[in-house]
Amino acid sequence: MPTFTSLDLQALLPQIVLVAWACMLLLVVVFNKDSSPVLAPFLTLLGLLATAFFVVLQIGLEVEAFGGMLVVDGFSIFINLLLILGGLLTVGLSYDYLQRMDLARGEYYALMLFSISGMMLMATASDLIVVFLALELLSIPLYVLAAFARPDIRSEEAGMKYFLLGAFASGFLLYGVALVYGATGSTAFNEIVASIAVGLEQPLYLVLGAGLILVGLGFKVAAVPFHMWTPDVYQGAPTSVTAFMALGAKAAGFAALLRIFLVIFPSISQQLTPVLLWITIATLIAGNLLAIAQNNVKRMLAYSSISHAGFILMAVVAYGSDAARFDVVASALFYLLAFAFASFGSWAVVMALEQREARGLEFSDYAGLGRTHRGLAIAMAIFMLSFTGVPPTLGFAGKFFLFRSVLEGGFVGLAIVGMLASLISAYYYLRLVVVMFMQDGEPLVHRERWLALTASGSAVATVLLFVFSEPLFGWAAQAVLKLF
Amino acid sequence: MTVDLILFFGLAAVAVSAAIAMLLSRNAVYSALFLILNFATVAVFFLLLGAPFIAMAQVTVYAGAIMVLFLFVIMLLGAEQVQERQKGGWQRPIAILLALVLIIETGYLIFGRGALSAVIEPAASNYASPQAIGETLFTDFLLPFEVTSVLLLVAMVGVIVLTKEERKKAD
Amino acid sequence: MDFILQPLNLVTFFPLLGVLALLFLKERKDLARWVALGASLITFGISLWVLSLFDSNNAELQLVVNRDWIQVAGWNIKYALGIDGLSVLLVLLTTFLAPVSILSTWNAVEDRVRDFMLFFLLLEVGMIGVFLAQDLFLFYIFWEFTLVPMYFLIGIWGGSQRMYAAIKFFLYTMAGSILMLLAILWLGINQGTFYVPDLVALGGIPGDVQYWLFLAFAAAFAIKVPMWPLHSWLPDAHVQAPTAGSVILAGVLLKMGTYGFLRFNLPMFPQAAVQLAPAMATLAVIGIIYGAIVSFSQKDVKKLVAYSSISHLGFVMLGLFALNAQGIEGAILQMVNHGISTGALFLIVGFIYERRHTRDLEEFGGLWQVMPVYAAITLIVSLSSMGLPGLNGFVGEFTILLGAWGAGQAGGSLGSIWYTVIAAFGVILAAVYILYMFQAMFLGPVTKKANEKLKDLSWRELAIIIPLLVLIFWIGLYPKPFFDLIHPTVEQFLTIFQNSTAALP
C-alpha cells in the first residue's frame, strides 16, 4: 500500500495550497516590506480563492484519505467553504482597519491563512490525534493574532489569556484522546467505531474521554463553563481578529464536535446527552444574561457569540436521536452560516466606529448613528435582528431549522429554554438598536470602503438569503457526514 | 510484590514529589528544576514501558530544550520570584478541594468501577525500536507529521511576530 | 411575472415598491410623504380590485397563491397566500387605514420623514401578509416582522418614554410568539405540513396535545390582543407611539391577535377551543370590565383610549369563543369597527395634541365652543365607540353579545349566560368613561387660556377623518355588505368545527 496516493493528494490539496500560499506570502512579506499593506491582503484573497477553487473541485467527493485520518465529505466541504468565506470577509474587514490601527504587517495575513488551514484540517480530520494537531494549528496563530496589536497591553493580555486557557483546555482534550485511545486502542474514527462495535472492555473510559474532548472543543466554541476567556479575548484582540475568531474558531470547533460525536459517540449518547444538555442550557442562560450587563459593544458581541454557541449546541444535544441526526448537522451548519453573515457584518460596523486606544466601543458611542449614518445603522439593526432571530433574516431561518431538530430529538424543555434565551437576547440586541436610532449623539465613524462593503453585503445577504434559503438549506442538508 | 511494582512505586513517588515540589517552590528556577526531575522520571517510565525512542525524545526535547528555554526566559526576565501574596483567597482552597475531588473520582473510577485488566509485562525486545517508529511515522502518520512541521513553522513565525521590536520604534 | 402579478402578491408587496423608492430618493420631506401616500393609496386600490375579484358566495380560500418554497430535508414549507371571509375585511381595513394614517402624519412628523414612511410601508406589508398568509411559516414571518417597523415607529418618533415603550412592546410580543413558534414547529414536524388548510383538514391531534398547542398559539395572540392580564405593554406603546402608529396599532396590529385566534386556534385545535372557551371568555369578560373601569380613571386621553381598546377587544374575544355564527361574525365585524372607531379616536387625540402638545384631560374643557366641528366629529366617534345603535360599534357589540348569550344556553360553548350579562354591563361602563372623556374635553366653560384660540379642523384633517365617519355610519346602518363577505366562510367554518368536535369524544 503506497503511503501517499493521488487520492490523498486530492483530499488534502486545498490545505496544501493554502499552506503553500501562506509560506509564499511570508516570503513576499519578508522581502517586500513596504508594499505589504496592500499586497498582502490582495495575495491573501487570491490564495483563499484558489483554495476555494480546490474545495469546490472536491464537491461530490466522499473519501477517506491517509488511512482514514482524513475524510472529505459534504460536511467538510461545507465547513471549508464557510471558513474560506469567513477568511474572505476577514480580509475585507482587516484591510482598512489594520492600516488605520498601524497594524498592517504581512505576517498577519500569513498567520490567518495558517489558522484557516488548521480549521479546515479540523473539519476534515477523522482521527483524534489529527484533531488535536489541527486544534493547535488553528489556535497558535490565533494566540499570536490576538496579541497582534502589541504593545497595546489589552491585546497582549488577550493573547496571554487566550493562550493560557487554550493550553489548559487542550490539555484536557489530549487527556480525553488518551482515554479514548485507552478504551479502544486507536484514535482513528473508523477503528474506534469498529472496536466499539466489537465491544469494549471498559466503555466508561470512552465516556470519560468523550467528556474531556467535549471540554477541549467546548472551550473553542465558547460553551459555558469553558467560555470565560471569550469576552476578555474578544474585547482585547484587534477587532478584525475577533471577527475572524468568532466565526472561524466556532465553525471549526463545531465541525470537530459534530463529526466526533456523530461518528464515534452515538453509542454512548445516553450518558453524554445529559452533559451536553446542561452545558447547553448553561451556555444559553449565562451567555444571554451576561450580555445584558454589558456596556461595551465588543463584550456584548462576545457574550452574544457565547449564546449562539449555545444555540448551535442545542442541535448537538439531539445528536443521539436517530430521527434528528441528519437535521442536527444540517441545522447546525445552516445556523453557522447565518451566524457568519450577521457576525462579520456586525463586527464591520463595530470597526467602523472603533477609535484608537479602544475608544468608540461603548454603547453610548453609537448614539445617533441612525441619523448620521443611516446605512450603517440599518445594517447593524439587521444584524441585531438576525441575531435575535426575527424574520425576515437568515438568523430566523437558522433558529427555525435549529429548533426543529431539537423538537425532533424530543427536547421540548430545551426548546423552551432556547426560546426564552432568544427572548432575553432580544433585550440587549434591541438596546443597541435603541441607542443607534432613538438616542441623539454625534458618533465618530470611519468611512472606509471595504468595511462598508462588508457590512452592506452581509446585510443584504442576511435578508436576501433568507428569502432564498431553500438552496442553502438544501445544501446544508446534503452536507452529510461520512459515517463508518 | 515484584520488582516491577517496587520500581513503579519508587519512581512514581519521585515523580509525584517532584510535581508537588514544582508546585510549591517559591523560586521559579527551582520549579523548573523539579519539573526536569519529573520529566526525567517519566522518561524512565517510558523506558520501562518499552518506549526508548520516546524516552530519549522526552529527555532531549522536554528536559533539554524546552526546559532550558524556560530557564532562559526566567533568567532573562529576572522573574524567579513573583511575590505571591499568601492571602486567604478562595481560589486556592477551592482549587485544592476540586483537585481532591477529581482524584477521588479517578480513584473511584480506577479501583471501584472500571479496573483495566491489562497488565504490563516486560517488553519484547523488538517492540518500538526507533526504526519501527520512524517507519510508522513516515508512512501511516505522514499527515500528522507534516502538520506538526507546519505547526512548528507557525510557532516560529508567531514568536518572531511577538518579540520583534516594533517597527515604529525602530523608525 | 405571472406569479408577481397575482392579486394577493401585489396587494401584499406593493408597498415595498414605495419602500424601494424611499430608499433611493433624496431626503425631501414632501416627496417622501407623497410617495408613501401614493404607494398606500395604490395598495388600497389593489385591495379594492381584490375585493372585486372576491366571490362572496364562495366559502373557500380564494385567489390562492400557492407555491413550494422550502422543500428540502423534510421541510414542507410553502409560500401560500389566500383570502376568505375571515380575512377580506381585515385586509381592506389595513389598506384603508394606511393612507389615512400617513395623511395624519403630514404635519406631525417633521423629523426623518423618509425613514418614517419607509418603516410605515414596511409595516403595511407585514400586516397585510399576516392576514393573507396561509402557511404557518410564512405567517410567522409576517407576524414577527410587523414588530420591527412598529418598534422603530414607536422608538424613534414616539413620546418621551418611547424607548422604554418600544422595547417593552417588542419583548412582550416576542415572548408570546416564540411559544407559538414552538407550536408551529411541532405541527410542521408531526403533521408534515405548514399549510393551514391542510392542517385543518388533517386534524387528528390528540386532545391533550391540542390543549398545549392551543395555549402556545394563544400566548402569542393573547398578548397581541391584548387580553387581560397581558395588556401591560399596551398603554405604554399607545401613549408613546406617534399618532399614526397608534392608529395602526389599535386599528390593525391588535386585530392580528384576534384574527390569529380565529384563523388558527379555533380550526386547528377545535377540541381545545371548546374546552378552553369558558376560560378564554372569562378573561375576555374581565378585560371588558377591567378595561372600562381603568379607562375611567385616566388623566391622559390617549391612555384612556388605549385602555378602552382592552375593553373592546374583550368583546371580540368573547364573540370568537361563543363559537356560533352570531358571535364570530360579530367579532369579525367588531374587529373592523374597533379599527375604525378607535383609529378615529387616536386621530382625534392626535389632532388636539398637534395643537396643544398635551393630552392631559385637565388641560382641556369647553373645546366645543372653540372647535365645534372637531367636537361634533369626536362625539360621533365616541358614540360609535360606546356602541350607540345606528353606528358601527353597536352592530358588532350586539351580535357578539347575542352570540355569547346563545353560547351560554345549553349546548353552547360557554355554558353560562353570566359572561354575557357581565359583558353587557360593560356597555354601561363604556358610556361612563366615554362621557367622562367627552365632558372633560368638550363640555363646561373654556377654562384654560391656551384653549381659547385653537383652530378648528383643517381640510386635510377633515379629509382624514371623514372617510372614517362614512364607514361608521355605513356599517351602523347597512352592515349587510360586510356580513355578506364574512358569512359563507363562517358558516362553513362552523360546520367543519362542529364536525371535528363531534367526531372526537
Add this chain to the structure above:
Amino acid sequence: MFNLVPWIVFLPVIGLLLNAAIGRRVGERGAALIAIAASTGAFVVSVLQFLALNAHPEGEVVSLGDWINIGVLQVPWAFRVDTLSVTMMLVVSSVGTLIHIYAAGYMHYDVRYKEDTASYARFFVYLNLFIAAMMILVSGDSYLMLFVGWEGVGLCSFLLIGFWYSRNPDGKFGTLNAQAAKKAFIANRVGDFGFLLAMMMIFWAFGSLNFDAVLPQAESVAPWIILFITLAMLLGVTGKSAQLPLYVWLPDAMAGPTPVSALIHAATMVTAGVYLVARSAPLFVAVPAAQTTVAVVGGLTALFAATIAVGQSDIKKVLAYSTVSQLGFMVAAVGMGAFVAGMFHLVTHAFFKALLFLGSGSVILALERAHHPIDGNGAHHAKPEAHAAHFDPQDMRGMGGLRQQIPLTFWVYLVGALALAGLPPLAGFFSKDEILTDALLANPFVYVLLTAAAFLTAFYMGRQVLLVFFGEARSNPAKKAVESPRVVTLPLVALAVLSIFGGLINLPGLHWFTDWLEHTLGHDLAHVTEFSLIVALLSTLLALGAIYLAWTLYGRQPLKADQTDPLKARLGALFVGMENKWWVDELYAWLIIQPYQRLAAFLANVVDWKFWHDWVHDSLIVNSFQWLARFLANPVDLGVIDGIANGLAATTTGLARGLSFFQTGFVRNYALVTFLGVVLMLGYLVFSS
C-alpha cells in the same frame, strides 16, 4: 299610503342635515322654518297613516331593507304601522311640532341670555334628530329597531340637557349642565343594559327579534324565560321612563332648555317605557308576577315622586317630579294590564304636561325679559355679571302675582294644572280615572298608592299655581314681567285646547280609543274599562280637597318674600326630606358613584399601573433579569472577599475589582471555572453511568 311611513324619519333627518349644513347661514328664521317644516311634515305623514289605518286597521309592515343578517338573526329596517304606533306617532309629531314652533320664539331669547346665538341652529338640529329617533322608536318593527330609537332619544336627551354645556342650570359658567346630561345618559344606559339582556333572551327563546315572530308566541315559551325578559325589560323601562330606582336623572334633566323639558322629558321620550310595555303586552300578560312588579314599581314611583314634588321650589323641578309621578301612573297601568288606560294617560299627559312645561317656560321667559331687557337688535344691555344680585328666574319664591302681568300664560297654565290634578271634565280626569278604576279591580295596593299620589298631585299643582300666579310679586322682575310673544303663546293655546278636550278620545261609554287600540292589542288586552262612579267621585273629591288644602296654606295668606314655606312649619322633618328629594342623589353618590370612582382609581393607579405595569413588569421581570444577570456575573466575588480579608488597605483595590463582575479578569479564576466544570462533568459521568 303606508309606504310613506319611512318619511316620518326621513323628513326630520333631512331637516337636521339641512340645518347642520346651512343652519347658521340662513339665520334664525330660516333655521326654525326648516325644522318646523320637517316636523310638520312628519306630522302630516302621521296623519296620513292615521287615515290609512282607518281604512285598513290591521296595519302594515313597511320594510326598507336588510340591516343585520346572521344566520337566524334577521333584522330588517322595517316600519310598523298599526294603531299603537300611529298613536305614538301622532302624539310625538303633534306635540313635537307645537314645541318646535314654541321653541322658535323661546330660543330666540334663550340664546341671547346665554350669549351664544350660534347655537340656535344647533338646537333645531338636535330637536329634529330627536323627532327622527323617537319616530324610529315608535315605528320600529323589531325590538332591535326599537332599541335604535330608544338609544337615539337617549342621545338627544343627553345633547339637549347639555345644550348649554358651559353653564350651570342657574346660568353661571360651570359644568353642572354637562354633568346632568352625563347622568341622564348613564342612567339610561343602565336601563338599556336591561333592555339588551331582554333582547338577547328574546332572541334565543323565540329565534327572532321581530314583533310578529315574538309576541304571538309568548304562551309557548317557558314562564321563567318570559319572567326574565319582562323583568329585564322593566329595568329598561325604569331607566327610560324614570321609575324607581333610576328616576334620578329626570329632575336634573331640567337643565335643558324648557322646550326640551316639555318635549322630551315630559311628553314623549319618557313615555317610551310605557310604550315598550304596551307593545310587549303579550309577554307581560303571560307572567302575572312580572305584571305585579311593574305595577308596584309604577305605583311606588307615583307616590314617591309626588311627595318630592310637594317640597320643591323650582318651578320646573315641581313639574319634573310630577312627570315622574305621572309616569308612575302609566307604568302602573300597563303593569296591571290596563294597557289602554296607560296609553290613554300617556296621550293626555303629553298634552297637559307639555302645556305646563311650556307655560312654565313662558313664565321663566317673562321674568328673564324683565330681569334684563333686550333691545331691538337682540343684544344685551348689560352683561349678566353686571347685575349685582343674581336672579334665578325659575325659583317660585321669587314669583307671585303673575296673573296680572301675564294673563294668557296664567289661564293656559291653570288649564294644564287642573287637567293634571284630574278635575273633570279635563283630559287628565278621564285618563287618570280609568287607571284608578283598573287599579281598584286589579291591585288594591297599587290603587291606594295611586290615589294618594293623585291627592298629592292636586295639592302640589295647587301650591304651584298659587305661588306663581297669586299673591304679590316677591321680586323685581316678577313685578315687571312681560307676556311672551305670540309664537310662544300660540302653541300654549293649542295645547290648552287639547288638554281640555283630549279626554274625549276615550270617553266612558264611547271608548273609541280602546277600540282603536284593540286592532293592535287584541280583544283580551284592550278591554273596555267600565266607568266607576265611586272611583271618579272619590278622586274628584280628593283633588278638590287637596286644592283647598293648598289654598288654605298658600292662597289665604300669600307667601311673602323671604318667607319660609308654610308647609315646613306643619310638616317639619318630613318637609325637609321632601325638599331634599329624600337624599336619594346623595345616597347614590355615596353608594355607587364614589365607590366606583375609588375603585377605578384604585384599579387604574394601583392595580394596573403600580402593580401590573410597574411592579410585575418593571420590578419583577426586568429587575429580576438584571439581578440574575448581575448575580451570574458576580456570584462570589473573589476579589471583594479577598480584599476584605486583607484589611482596609486592600479593601479599596478589592472593591475596585469587586465592582466588576464574575469576569474578574483573573485568568486563574477562569481556569478554576473551567476546572469546576470538568470536575462536575466527570463526577456525573463516573457516578451516574
Add this chain to the structure above:
Amino acid sequence: MVPVSYYFALSAILFTLGALGVLIRRNAIIIFMSVELMLNAANLLFVAFARSYEALNGQIYVFFVIAVAAAEVAVGLALIVAIFRSKQSIDIDEISSLKG
C-alpha cells in the same frame, strides 16, 4: 507485572497536579510549566496504553505531543516576554485589565 491501572492512576495524579498548578500559581512561567506537566501526564498514559495494546501508535502520538508542546512553549514564552516588556511583571493576576 504492573497493571495499567496503576499507570493510569499515576498519570491522573500528575495531570491533576498540573491542573492544580495552573490554578494556584501566579507566576505565568510556572503556570506554563504546569501545563507541560499536564501534557506529560497524558503522554505517560498514551505510552502505557500503547504498551498494553502492544501497539506503536500511542508512542507516535507522544512524539507529536512533544512537538506541539515545544511549539506552544515557544509562543507562550514569547507572549510572556512581550507582556513583561509592557508591564514589567509576569504575575498573572496583574494581567487583568479586561473584565466585566
